[in-house]
Amino acid sequence: MGMVKKRLHVRGDRGERVVDVLFDTGATRSLIKREVAASVSSTRKIIAPTYATLADGRRVTLETVCEVLVDIDDREVWVEAFLLDELTVEMIFGVLDMEAYMIKIDPARKDLDLSEFRTDFLALTTI
Numbered sequence: 001m002g003m004v005k006k007r008l009h010v011r012g013d014r015g016e017r018v019v020d021v022l023f024d025t026g027a028t029r030s031l032i033k034r035e036v037a038a039s040v041s042s043t044r045k046i047i048a049p050t051y052a053t054l055a056d057g058r059r060v061t062l063e064t065v066c067e068v069l070v071d072i073d074d075r076e077v078w079v080e081a082f083l084l085d086e087l088t089v090e091m092i093f094g095v096l097d098m099e100a101y102m103i104k105i106d107p108a109r110k111d112l113d114l115s116e117f118r119t120d121f122l123a124l125t126t127i
Helices: 034-040 095-100
Strands: 003-011 016-024 043-053 059-072 075-083 091-094 104-106 111-113
Touching: 003 034, 003 111, 016 034, 034 059, 034 075, 043 075, 091 095
Parallel strands: 016 091
Antiparallel strands: 003 016, 003 059, 043 059, 059 075, 104 111
């Protein structure tokens, strides 16, 4: 599993700020601290709670999400992040969002690989 931490500009419908974002291939979904979410975006309850297992083995309930735009090297990415106060960083950018935009982690450089970045993500349909 790969991880890269970056200080990035995040904005929503309520404001904007610079936060520490951990790109983590071990995290399925994107997560954000409630305090950060409240300062930049409206939040909403999802129709049914979902659950996540943290790195320390604890199981937590996730019930609220927010939408944010994350600026990654002048590329703006839309993310729907679950609110979770138990984070050690302000935001975690999960692997599903990384895959959607073709964001990779380069372990040798300890940085993001944006060589295949796409602003549109794939939507597979059956005809």
